[in-house]
Amino acid sequence: MTALAPRVRSAHGAWRAAGRVVAAALCATVSAAAAVRAQAPPSSAAAAQFLNSLDRDGNGFVGRDEWSWSGATFLVLDVDRDGWLTGPELTKTAKAPPAAATAADADRIAVAIGDLPDLIEPFRRSCLGCHDQTRVERVAKDVRGWADTVRAMRAKKEAKISEKDAKAVVDWLRDLRDRVALAVASFGTGDPAAAWGMVVGGGDLHQFDRDRNGRLDGGELGRLAHERADLDRNQLLSPGEFALLPLTVDRRALFGKLDRDKNGGVSLKELGTPTALLQLFDRNGDGQLDRVELPASRRFGGPFPLLMVGDAAVALELLDRDRDRRLSASELGRFGLALQRFDQDADASLDAIELETAVTAGRAEGPAAAFDDFFTRYDIDGNGSIGRREFPGRDAVFRRLDLDGDGELTGRDAPAGVARVDFTPEALRWRQ
Amino acid sequence: MIRRRWLLAASALLVSAAAATHAVGRAGGAGGAGVAAAGAAAAERCIDCHVGIESIHPWHELSCTACHGGDPRATKKEQAHVQPRSPPPNDERLLPRDYDPAWVQFVNPSDLRVVGRTCGTCHQTECDNLFKSLHATTAGHLSDSLYENGLTRDRTTRYAIFPVRDTDGRIGEHGYSELSQFPAGDDRARADELAGHVADLGRKSCMQCHLWSSGTAVRGRLGQDGNYRGSGCAACHVTYADDGISRSADPTVDRFEPGHPLRHEMVTAAPTQTCVRCHFGDASIGLHFRGLAQxxxxxxxxxxxxxxxDSLLNGVYYVNDPKVVPPDVHHERGMHCVDCHTVRDVMGDGEIYGFMEHAVEIECSDCHGTFDEVTQLETSRGRKLDHLKIEDGRFVLVSKVDGKRHYVPQAAHVIDPARPEYNPKAARAMTPQHQKLECYACHAGWNVNFFGFHFDRNESFTQLDHFSGKRTAGRCTTQEKVFATFRQFYLGWNDEGMVAPYLVGFSTMGSVHDAAGKLALDQSLPVTAAGMSGMTMIHHQLHSTRGAARGCVDCHRSSATLGFGSPSFGLSRELAAVLDTRGLHLLAVDRDALDGATPLATVPLPGGLALAARCDDLQGRFQTIFVALAEAGVAVVDARRPAFPEVVAFIDCDDPRDLIVRADTLWVADGSGGVRAFDVADPRKPKPTHQLPTKEARGIDLAWPHLYVADGPAGLKVFDVATAGRADLAGHVDLNGDPAFLDDAHAVAILFQPSRPDNGFGERIPARRLAVVAGGVQGMFVVDVTEPAAPERLFPPAGVPVPRPATSSQPENTNRLLDVRVLSRFDLGSPGGDIPTEESDYALFAVQPLEETMTPGALLTVRITDPDLPKVVSAAPAPDGAFRFTTAAWYQPPFLRRYALVAGREAVAVVDTSASDKPTLVGTLFGQGLRVRDLVVEEFPLDRMVDESGRQLKDISHPRSRYFGIDEATRLLRVPLAAEDVRGFALREGG
Incomplete structure (x- = not known):
């Protein structure tokens, strides 16, 4: 918000920012909105049916525990903010008449403004599931800054809200509510894919589910993965970009195998069907990722954000050619978009912390990484096991780790299935 | 003034003692003449030397040699006295049963080894019973300690000091037919666990209280004031002075050698002074009764x-503060132990019992009656109480020791409106619903609890084995106390199906050094054969009875009282988990060098905000760690193998900010998503259980059955979560009290303050449950949430303005309170006594200015013993910032050390908070230059007996005794209380 202050210093500037916000929000969802708008207005019967389908305990309203979708949607529908969705709330929302969009309707604008700080956080969370992080963050920041500035101006009685700006705000809010309401109303009657895509916030599904069957098959998943990893948008995955895919296999060998034309990049066609990804996240084994599996996959480094494998310190060591402990844009080379994504202080370089974030974003490496970390750290003589003299902790801890009681920490003391993986220096050298 | 009075009293005593000695000298002469006149006394020459010696048995004169043996006609000492076959040991070893009987009889004719041919010739039944009594077998202590340490497979009593058999052909209820001798020492086959070393501890340190021994104070050993006593019958029937110096008229007695009886006299009823020769350790009832505490x-x-x-007794000083540890009302009125306890309580009734509650027949109601009827002048086992009488329509107890008469109030009279003794407050409490309570459940005025006794066994040294009389490997150091509290109060069911106070059992944690002096076991905790923790508690008659009973709140609003644990007695263990911007780090902590830690593993989990850990029930080690990830959910990390942690599940949440895990339930403060709960019994498959609507849940704490939520701008919310799958809003507090502007609640912590004996005006200080809230820029709030539906903000008091919430114009150096912890603890006073040692309640806060990037933070310590007037006692600087923190309590022998581990911008700072008012920065525990979000330390909760799922966490050594079940506890904690029962309700003396 502080960084945005100059941008919204004046009322005029603020409302211009608001316009951009609205435009961004609308653009981001234009395709989905268009699909929904084409449907019939929602009916109270549809809303009631929707409510009944969710009201598991039969108490006549829907609690947060009965609502398995995004918190943003719930907040939007929960008009009185009592934590429950009632029939009237659903019906009222669904049938909300177009709001007045005039400067005279100050109270309504105030409500809209008052709603924004609350709304923007769930909006941000919800949209992060579907859209580019930078864009969403920018929108979120703009809205926050704008709302704050307007509040300050109102406090000083300097607010001059033009009819055009007011209309933009109300339109934006109305659009958001209408789209949710329409999605709700279409439950069971309309296009299920569109409804789910809207309610669940399944942007990936909506964007890549080309056959509209509500699932991503292998080909669609391949397209998704390719587009997400193709940071420079040149339609080819470079070795570095390819390494971003959450693959546990030997990436170098796989890259060589997939790059059949040997042009140094893997095209979408060459990528084909990433069966490894499917196997990772396809819980029910139907060969497709559905609306449940897809969001869940993101928590484990699924086909969504930037993923890098390795240790930031090693990366810095390898990539930092001028040894200034920072990676500049030139050093990052074709990782320009990565730079933009993780350059939190906007100084056109990644420091150690930002790089760390980039490296580990979205990852939960599990025991394999831990195993390597532990043995790399303490196996000083490199004999593959850690003796008592190599481990600096207390006796009690060493005994606790030494499960087989042989006085040495070895692979036998690690959980079953853990194996050393080639992921740190090798992977980064290859990526370089 | 007090000293002058003491001197006057002492002078008076000396004068009277001198007079008594003179009289006794003359009487002794007569007695001597009496002894001489009895039987063969005419030929006895003993009195030639022991002229003036008192008659030991004036009720029936006995000759000297009838008891002591020896040659009555000899004129020389060496010929008259029985000489030992071999030089006798002059230490505290346990002599064999057949050790040199003639010499043993000569030294102490009442020694159990020879009593059959001395006292037993006339008192055969009593002596037979005595062999089988707990005073002789110590079976109760042995049974408890062996079971709690996993040495016996069940609660059946098996061992006594010496083998004992009931041969009278009658085995009554709870009786045993025989017990074996205490087993041999350390078990090498189990050397890698505590159970392999406990028997050795028993043989070397715990065999000095029974009648077969005269304890640690062997004759001639100095510095044992208060411990000198005889063995056998003489242990009770012969009085010793505290200093063990004889005041006998017998001129041959060494006046400078401690360890002699006060006089050559027996008493039929032992005064309290004699009982406390032994009853000062362990549960300390002999101390409590007199208003003393360790x-x-x-x-x-x-x-x-x-x-x-003022002086050393039993080798130590004691607490002696009537406001903190007032004496038992019976002692206060001049009664002695045996005025309540019957001869069968003390000397046995012919049965071999394994537990004290079976051996003791006296009950409070035997004298005071029940709610329904007055005393029947007999014990509950139908034996007549001869010293309890009705005189002039009043019930009177005549002291067995001094003949003093004591009025005995009757419970039925106190609750009868028609009686002059009627007490309306007592009548509210003494209702049929409370028939299942032991009287002392409410009337125990106070109790001492030392959680976490510790012993050290070092096999590189030797120590005397009291059984074998040999020095064997393994020096045992005991009596190391860890946590102390005089306030916390606990309840459970005793074996009679009555609710009774619970105290720490014989459970000890132990450390063992091997023969090379290397630490082989490090503060290992005992495990019973049932596979449960042996750090147990057990019901107890506290012997601190006061007329003013505890109020309703002590039991009906305190989950800690019912065994769910408090925040004050968590023993920190070996590992810590630190969450920074990179992920989760598991660290091995060296409690002796906290300015660094040994990293074990890192789980890359960027975006983490908060941690919670579930530790195992036996040793308090990490099992599962839950990591709240910003705007994503909660990662579940299996940390059972801390070098190889594994993310095993992910729980979808909106905006998790804070986590707590209790029993099998993970509670998530999920920001605007409310509070969510998940069943994590199987951490790989979490299942949602609760969803609680809130405005912006930021922090949570649980004190069964209520969940307390720091709800950001919406203040403090309280939910009743005891019903599965359902949560009811039980209360809400607008913290700043002004609906016009929002609250800023960041974190909440719950502390229960048990009632205390004396508020300075002779009345109990009532109990209450406090919620302490870290209110961001609005500061600290203390709310009385004893009744969640009617909470009362205590601080800031009404009318005091609360700082406004943050605005864009807020100065960046405005401090915010971001995190809070609460605990009760002792603060040690000054050696000179100017600063008293006090048990106080504290709230600790993480304080950080609005400007986070550069400014230092602080750890604020606020004393909230009196929550109406909290006092800031210290503010420890945290140069790296203070965003969240956790408290830790490591036992670094000989004392417990307390720390706060503070999450800063780049590292975890360690602050030593052992002195509340002088916290010191120790160093950095861990840091990689990344913002630390949260941290948690392995912890073993010593006073948590059951969990919120109803699971019993710790074993219990007595059959049929048990902790409260979850349904019982929930029902008790939900009992509606009237307003006067909640605040300020306390029965006055005489109630």
Whole structure:
């Protein structure tokens, strides 16, 4: 918000920012909105049916525990903010008449403004599931800054809200509510894919589910993965970009195998069907990722954000050619978009912390990484096991780790299935 | 003034003692003549030397040699006295049963080894019973300690000091037919666990209280004031002075050698002074009865320190502060132990019992009657109480020791409106619903609990084995106390199906050094054969009875009382988990060097905000760690193998900010998503259980059955979560009290304050449950949430303005309170006594200015013993910032050390908070230059007996005794209370 202050210093500037916000929000969802708008207005019967389908305990309203979708949607529908969705709330929302969009309707604008700080956080969370992080963050920041500035101006009685700006705000809010309401109303009657895509916030599904069957098959998943990893948008995955895919296999060998034309990049066609990804996240084994599996996959480094494998310190060591402990844009080379994504202080370089974030974003490496970390750290003589003299902790801890009681920490003391993986220096050298 | 009175009293005593000695000298002469006149006394020459010696048995004169043996006609000492076959040991070893009988009889004719041919010739039944009594077998202590340490497979009593058999052909209820001798020493086959070393501890340190021994105070050993006593019958029937010096008229007695009886006299009823020769350790009932308590570890004491004894007794000073540890009302009125306890309680009734509750027949109601009827002048086992009488329509107890008469109030009279003794407050409490309570459940005025006794066994040294009389490997150091509290109060069911107070059992944690001096076991905790923790508690008659009973709140609003644990007695263990911007780090902590830690593993989990850990029930080690990830959910990390942690599940949440895990339930403060709960019994498959609507849940704490939520701008919310799958809003607090502007609640912590004996005006200080809230820029709030539906903000008091919430114009150096922890603890006073040692309640806060990037933070310590007037006692600087923190309590022998681990911008700072008012920065535990979000330390909760799922966490050594079940506890904690029962309700003396 502080960084945005100059941008919204004046009322005029603020409302211009608001316009951009609205435009961004609308653009981001234009395709989905268009699909929904084409449907019939929602009916109270549809809303009631929707409510009944969710009201598991039969108490006549829907609690947060009965609502398995995004918190943003719930907040939007929960008009009185009592934590429950009632029939009237659903019906009222669904049938909300177009709001007045005039400067005279100050109270309504105030409500809209008052709603924004609350709304923007769930909006941000919800949209992060579907859209580019930078864009969403920018929108979120703009809205926050704008709302704050307007509040300050109102406090000083300097607010001059033009009819055009007011209309933009109300339109934006109305659009958001209408789209949710329409999605709700279409439950069971309309296009299920569109409804789910809207309610669940399944942007990936909506964007890549080309056959509209509500699932991503292998080909669609391949397209998704390719587009997400193709940071420079040149339609080819470079070795570095390819390494971003959450693959546990030997990436170098796989890259060589997939790059059949040997042009140094893997095209979408060459990528084909990433069966490894499917196997990772396809819980029910139907060969497709559905609306449940897809969001869940993101928590484990699924086909969504930037993923890098390795240790930031090693990366810095390898990539930092001028040894200034920072990676500049030139050093990052074709990782320009990565730079933009993780350059939190906007100084056109990644420091150690930002790089760390980039490296580990979205990852939960599990025991394999831990195993390597532990043995790399303490196996000083490199004999593959850690003796008592190599481990600096207390006796009690060493005994606790030494499960087989042989006085040495070895692979036998690690959980079953853990194996050393080639992921740190090798992977980064290859990526370089 | 007090000292002058003491001197006057002492002078009076000396004068009277001198007079008594003179009289006794003359009487002794007569007695001697009496002894001489009895039987063969005419030929006895003993009195030639022992002229003036008192008659030991004036009720029926006995000759000297009838008891002591020896040659009555000899004129030389060496010929008259029985000489030992071999030089006798002059230490505290346990002599064999057949050790040199003639010499043993000569030294102490009442020794159990020879009593059959001395006292037993006339008192055969009593002596037979005595062999089988707990005083002789110590079976109760042995049974408890062996079971709690996993040495016996069940609660059946098996061992006594010496083998004992009931041969009278009658085995009554709870009786045993025989017990074996205490087993041999350390078990090498189990050397890698505590159970392999406990028997050795028993043989070397715990065999000095029974009648077969005269304890640690062997004749001639100095510095044992208060311990000198005889063995066998003489242990009770012969009085010893505290200093063990004889005041006998017998001129041959060494007047400078301690360890002699006060006089050559027996008493039929032992005064309290005699009982406390043994009953000062362990549960300390002999101390409590007299208004004394063992010192808190490290506590200054002595003649210069008010509130402590002036002289050493039993080798130590004691707490002696009537406001903190008032004496039992019976002692206060001049009664002695045996005025309540019957001869069968003390000397046995012919049965071999394994537990004290079976051996003791006296009940409070035997004298005071029940709610329904007055005393029947007999014990509950139908034996007549001869010294309890009705005189002039009043019930009177005649002291067995001094003949003093004591009025005995009757419970039925106190609750009868028609009687002059009627007490309306007592009548509200003494209802049929409370028939299942032991009287002392409410009337125990106070109790001492030392959680976490510790012993050390070092096999590189030797020590005397009291059984074998040989020095064997393994020096055992005992009596190391860890946590202390005089306030916390606990309840459970005793074996009679009555609710009774619970105290720490014989459970000890132990450390063992091997023969090379290397630490082989490090503060290992006992495990019973049932596979449960042996750090147990057990029901107890506290012997601190007061007329003013505890109020309703002590039991009906305190989950800690019912066994769910408090925040004050968590023993920190070996590992810590630190969450920074990179992920989760598992660290091995060296409690002796906290300015660094040994990293074990890192789980890359960027975006983490908060941690919670579930530790195992036996040793308090990490099992599962839950990591709240910003705007994503909660990662579940299996940390059972801490070098190889594994993310095993992910729980979808909106905006998790804070986590707590209790029993099998993970509670998530999920920001605007409310509070969510998940069943994590199987951490790989979490299942949602609760969803609680809130405005912006930021922090949570649980004190069964209520969940407390720091709800950001919406203040403090309280939910009743005891019903599965359902949560009811039980209360809401607008913290700043002004609906016009929002609250800023960041974190909440719950502390229960048990009632205390004396508020300075002779009335109990009522109990209450406090919620302490870190209110961001609005500061600290203390709310009385004893009744969640009617909470009362205590601080800031009404009318005091609360700082406004943050605005864009807020100065960046405005401090915010971001995190809070609460605990009760002792603060040690000054050696000179100017600063008293006190048990206080504290709230600790993480304080950080609005400007986070550069500014230092602080750790604020606020004393909230009196929550109406909290006092800031210290503010420890945290140069790296203070965003969240956790508290830790490591036992670094000989004392417990307390720390706060503070999450900063780049590292975890360690602050030593052992002195509340002088916290010191120790160093950095861990840091990689990344913002630390949260941290948690392995912890073993010593006073948590059951969990919120109803699972019993710790074993219990007595059959049929048990902790409260979850349904019982929930029902008790939900009992509606009237307003007067909640605040300020306390029965006055005489109630």
């Amino acid at each position: 010192l808190v570890p490290g506590m200054p004491a002595g003649p210069e320190v008010p509130g402590t004894t």
